[in-house]
Amino acid sequence: MAIETAARAALIDTLTERLGTAAVLTNPGDMESALVELRGLYRGQALAVVRPRDRDEVAFVVRECAKAGVPIVPQGGNTGLVGGGVPYGGVVLSLARLDRIRELDPVNATITVEAGCILKSVQETADEAGYLFPLSLASEGSCRIGGNLATNAGGTAVLRYGNMRELTLGLEVVLADGRVWNGLKGLRKDNTGYDLKDIFIGSEGTLGIITAAVLKLFPKPQARVTAFIGCASPHRALDLFDRLREVAGDQLTAFEYMPDFGLGIVLKHRPGTVRPLSGHHASYALIELSSPQKDADLQRRLEAVLGQALEDGLIEDAVLGASEAQSLALWGLRENLSEVQRLEGGSIKHDVAVPVSRVAEFIEAATKACEAEMPGIRVCAFGHFGDGNIHFNLSQPIGMDKDAFLAQWEHFNRIVHDIVHGMNGSIAAEHGVGLIKRDELVLYKDPVALDLMRAIKHTLDPQNILNPGKVVAMGESNPATFPAPAILP
Known part of the structure; x- marks a missing residue:
């Protein structure tokens, strides 16, 4: 010793x-x-x-x-x-x-940044140059690019732009022996062997330490419209998503889902927030359409789709942001949801993904199973409907001891993760595996995949x-x- x-x-x-x-x-x-x-x-x-x-x-x-x-x-x-x-x-x-912006190449539409750059700073640098870096997270004012890469972060714009793996062209990585792999190439095509960068993205720092990256930039949206929708169920929200995707194509930038309980606790704990629709609805969707074309009449298109959806019974009510301030207020209802859950006591969290076609089925099946297991448990299932990623979080019953509730975490893992696995889904969508899900992988990951890892x-x-x-x-x-x-x- x-x-x-x-x-x-x-x-x-x-x-x-x-x-x-x-x-x-x-x-x-x-x-x-x-x-x-x-x-x-x-x-x-x-x-x-x-x-x-x-x-x-x-x-x-x-x-x-x-x-x-x-x-x-x-x-x-x-x-x-x-x-x-x-x-x-x-x-x-x-x-x-390590927080330098090394290069911004407007013709190649790339930005080369070091791993310590705060995500918000990268967004602002791109914006000042007339471009968009689309990764957007609730923690964007404090999270850093290296962590975003290490966890293959997703966020609210994955539907249109993809997660960090899709947003990255090249990496610089320090290996376990101290050697440096310089893969900082801003190439869209490079078939000279294995795509090494994908080994390190999502590896959570277990294979190498990312020190810099070449990231994709996109045209800045010149037209944007936001809407908040009330639906009778997750299935109706999924029907609306399918219709919007067919009509709007890649102009559909975001389709975020939240339940009535989730909206309720945001309104309860965030001063200044206002209920956007009259009455209560079982399910809500926050929708954004955007386009790099100034003359794109997105509001007319969205109003037409929502009007027909109302007639067809897919939605119960809707409101469009009439100004930038109103659109930001609608987004605030979704972006504050993660933070306010802790104010309701203990929260058992699951970051999972299922095929988009089964996301509504998953929410209803997992909700029913958890409520049957513990009367009074409050399900807060929200997230990125368009890519099948749901944050299936469970708030403790009112009046229950917090520690006693959190002691049931593993028990509820079995319930929720078994349902996810049965739907050919993933028990780790965008937050990573880390410690908390490491041993869960042994139960659900293909054994050959674990051997390869x-x-x-x-x-x-x-x-x-x-x-x-x-x-x-x-x-x-x-x-x-x-x-x-x-x-x-």
């Missing part, structure tokens, strides 16, 4: 000598914010939080940690929701200082030092020396 302690001290000295004392934090108070994720489900441990300034310093840190056999947990904005950024001992490698992990990270214990279990070595994050009460 004395040798191990001395080796760790030597590592910290080596890192401090190269990066400086301000970039190697070892004081517990300075490290605190890096040890617990946004939802506070786990508390990790770390020898230090290291804050390199550039790719070369990242590579240096990785090389030295590899020599010492010390785990590395890469972190961006630490806005994850599945325990993927909680340190498993070792060193937290913060990418926050472990083989790739072992090949790229034979020492298992990159974010160990996340996504796939590799028989984490020396647990007494580097213990797993603790589950918080």
Whole structure:
């Protein structure tokens, strides 16, 4: 143990000598914010939080940690929701200082950014150049591009533009031995072998550390219309989606779903919010159409579709945003939903995906099963209807003890995930696997796929030092020396 302690001290000295004392934090108070994720489900441990300034310093840190056999947990904005950024001992490698916009190529319609860039900054830089970077998340003011890539983030515009995998043309990655793979090419076509970037996107920092990326830009929308719709059921909302997709094509930018309970808690907890429709409806849809053409008469098109849908009984009521302010207010009803759930007590969360054709069936089946299991449970199923991604969250019954409710998390996982699996869906849609779903994969993932994942992990990270214990279990070595994050009460 004395040798191990001395080796760790030597590592910290080596890192401090190269990066400086301000970039190697070892004081517990300075490290605190890096040890617990946004939802506070786990508390990790770390020898230090290291804050390199550039790719070369990242590579240096990785090389030295590899020599010492010390785990590395890469972190961006630490806005994850599945325990993927909680340190498993070792060193937290913060990418926050890698925040440069390296290049914006307007003709190629690409922007090359470092992993520490805040998503909102990338959006604003693209906007100032007359372009759109379409990834949009509730945490866009604090999440960072590296984390978006590591989790293959989706967001509200996936229906039109795709998730981060579709938005990325090239990567720069520091490998587990400190070598740098330079794949920063802004090419739409490149068939010179395997598409290596897709191995790292969505890998949650377990295969390599992304330090920069070439991202796609799109024409900025010049016309936009937003509507909020009330429907009698998820099935009617799905029927409306199918009709809109047929009529509007790729002008249908977003189709977000939320239940009456979800709207109710936003109105309850967010001052200034107003019920957009008279009365209550079982299901709501937030719809956006957009076009790069200024003269696109999107409002007329949407009004025609909604008018016919009302006559056909697909919808019960609708309102269109008559101004930019009204459209933003409608979007606020959806964007505040994730945050206000915590104000209703304990919340058991499931980020799942099923085929779009079965999304309404899933919501109704899973709701019925959970309500039968625990009378009084409040289902908050919302999300991205157009790509089948539903956040199937369960709020505790009124008056129930929060800890007693959260103790049922695994039990409700079986109920919800069994239904998802039966519909040929995925138990991890856009938040990732991290710690919280790692052992769930063994129950639902194809065994051959798991073998392939472990083989790739072992090949790229034979020492298992990159974010160990996340996504796939590799028989984490020396647990007494580097213990797993603790589950918080």
